[in-house]
Amino acid sequence: MYRVMIVDDEPVIRNGISAFVDWEEEGLSVEDHYANGAEALASLESGSVDILITDIKMPLINGIQLMKQSIERYPWIKVVLISNYSDFEYVKEGLQLGAVDYLLKLTLNRDDLLAVLRRCISMLEEERRKDSERHHFQQGALYRERKIVEQEIKRLIVQEQSSPSSTAWVPAWLEMSYVCVYFILDAAEEWRENDGFLYVQLMLEELQEKLYELVEEGTALLVAENSLFLIFPNNDGEVERRLGQWKQLLETRWEISTSAGFAIEQGVHNILKGFADSRSACQRRFFDGLGGLYRMSELQNNRENTYTVADPSYDWTPIFEMISAGDPVSFAVEFALERWKEGALSPEQVKHEAYSLLAGVNKLHTNDEALLAERYEMLNQAETLEQLASILACQLEEMEKSFIPKLTDNGYGGQLITKALEYIAAHYTENLTLQSVADFVHLSKSYFSLLFKKQTDRNFIDYLIELRIREAKKLLAHNDGRVYDVALAAGFKDVKYFSKVFKKVTGITPMEYRDKHQTPEFKIG
Structure with a gap:
């Protein structure tokens, strides 16, 4: 519904215009009546108007002055002038300034007024249609541009290239300081089991679209079954605050939990490094718990570069002895945790060692390879060290319950x-x-x-x-x-x-x- 303002110093004219038209039927609403231009301008401070019907000659501020200032504030506003025969010079000026038409007070009637109002409505709707088409075109062009950038960045990551073969696609902001963010959907396996793989993919795609709405420049990529990689310009330096707000917004909207790691880089040649660093920062969730926001620090970067290689021959003899002797599994797991909590190993390396430990205990008992494979899959799904320790403890407890010596033959x-x-x-x-x-x-x-x-x-x-x-x-x-x-x-x-x-x-x-x-x-x- 379009809003109409009527301004005239003669009450009989204002009331007459109001009575002429069934405003609601025409898709209009008369917001206010004013006796002079000064009152009308003061009202315009608090809200916009689509159609202005104004007398030309009024005290304080006349209709031409009101028209000029109204159009300056609201360029789309349509103005209808009300005049006397003696106001023709003003009418000419008003038409030159963009007034839609003018009506004479002495001959003002319902049909003439409706005809002008409907012309105003038609003009407003045409302008809105063009604005909408322009907006969709601009959005479409922006979307296509982002998709190109998205695909090129994905190609760099997949092919592990530090520099693109062509820079034609590279937007200007990628040569400046930018933020790399690695988002992980927590408990994704549980979502997949309860709602299916496609549901999780649709959720990630919706998150991707929402992130595009939140940043005017930037790109978001689906990089794993439960992960998104986001890059956007580092304009204000308040990265952590902004990311915290976005995380909260996304989690509240979809009732989910996410973990995120981020790093700040500059230049297109550092995208691959930004991807690796933000993902490594996000892996802190394995040690510190789900739902966090982690920044790749220099200290952490140094530690990541000096990760110990997981040793499959690490001496687990003390644990094997504990388990063989029937000591509480919790002590055996705590012994392993003392090594893993040091942070010298990556999450993948910790899981590999946990599997090696489990395989060693399996040999002490039934040596069931099929069951061992199932247990490895459970270990691999652990998202945190706490979950891993709990799964490992349960599996060791099961092995201990089925304590049966290995036999010399199966005959x-x-x-x-x-x-x-x-x-x-x-x-x-x-x-x-x-x-x-x-x-x-x-x-x-x-x-x-x-x-x-x-x-x-x-x-x-x-x-x-x-x-x-x-x-x-x-x-x-x-x-x-x-x-x-x-x-x-x-x-x-x-x-x-x-x-x-x-x-x-x-x-x-x-x-x-x-x-x-x-x-x-x-x-x-």
Whole structure:
């Protein structure tokens, strides 16, 4: 709806013009009536008007002066002059200044007024249409230009080129100081599982479009299944504040969490470096937690350049010994965390070492390669060191629960002993004997004893005691029950015998073991 202002020092003229027209039906609204140009100009300070109907001769500021100042403020405004026969010289001046038409007071009627108003509306709509086409053309041209820049930058990154083969596409701002930002959608795997791969891609594309709206100059690229790379001019020097505001806006709009790393570069030849540095800065989320905004500092840059090469032969013997002895998994993981929290390894290298550790423990137990591959995939999906530690601990716990010695062969004898081991694992807290287990697998006591020793490289009773001691360690580390209760729960009927055997195996008493190992769960910080 277009807004109309009526200005005339004669109330009868103002009221007559208002009464002539059904304004709403014509798509118009009369905002105000004023008796002179000074009042009208004061009103224009607080809001624009589309059509101005004004008398020429008025006190304080006449209609021609009002018209001049109104057009200066609002170039689109359409002016209709109201005059007497004696005002013709003023009318000529008004028409030269751009008035749409003039109406004589003495002969003013509804049809003439409507005809002029509809001409004003037609002119306003035509101008808006042209403005819209111009805007779309400009936006389209800008969009095409950005897409060209986007593709060329993507080519530089994919081909790992520091300098483009042609600079024809390079915008002027890329030769100045600019900001490189690497955005990661947190918990993207969870989004993919719940809503599908295409949903995540559409979300990233919407984020890309929103970032284009937020920056007048710049480009945004989809660079991974969960990541965007953004480059924009560093005009105001308040990069961190602006990025923080954008992050909050995006996260609120889509109800998501993002992590971002950024670096400041200059010149098109530094795009590849800006990409690598901003991505490395964003990787701090692995150590510091999701949802952060990280800047690539000189100190971090130096550390990134001196990352230790992950050593697949790193000596994990202390951890293997802990796990083999049945000590709490949390202590084994904490031992590894002490190395990983130093920051000498990249997130990928940490995950590689975690897998090496898991593979080593796997060999101590079932040596199930298929299961190991599944566990590696779970480790690889960890987005933070805390998540990695938690996944690793759970997997080690599972391995420990399925503590079964490696057998010398998988033939019929191995199958019988596997069956016996499963039976022992289910009944070790009961009054198990060599005879009862031999009966279960339908072998003689003597033959079962020989076969068990051959397949597991240990005596039946030694294995049973080892299994019970491992259970006792878990109970001591995770609850405050009496040693007597721990002994019974682990399968020992005599607490004195239990204490004696426990010390012989571990070198310390049950209470000393509890004091040493009963601590809060491992922490990342």
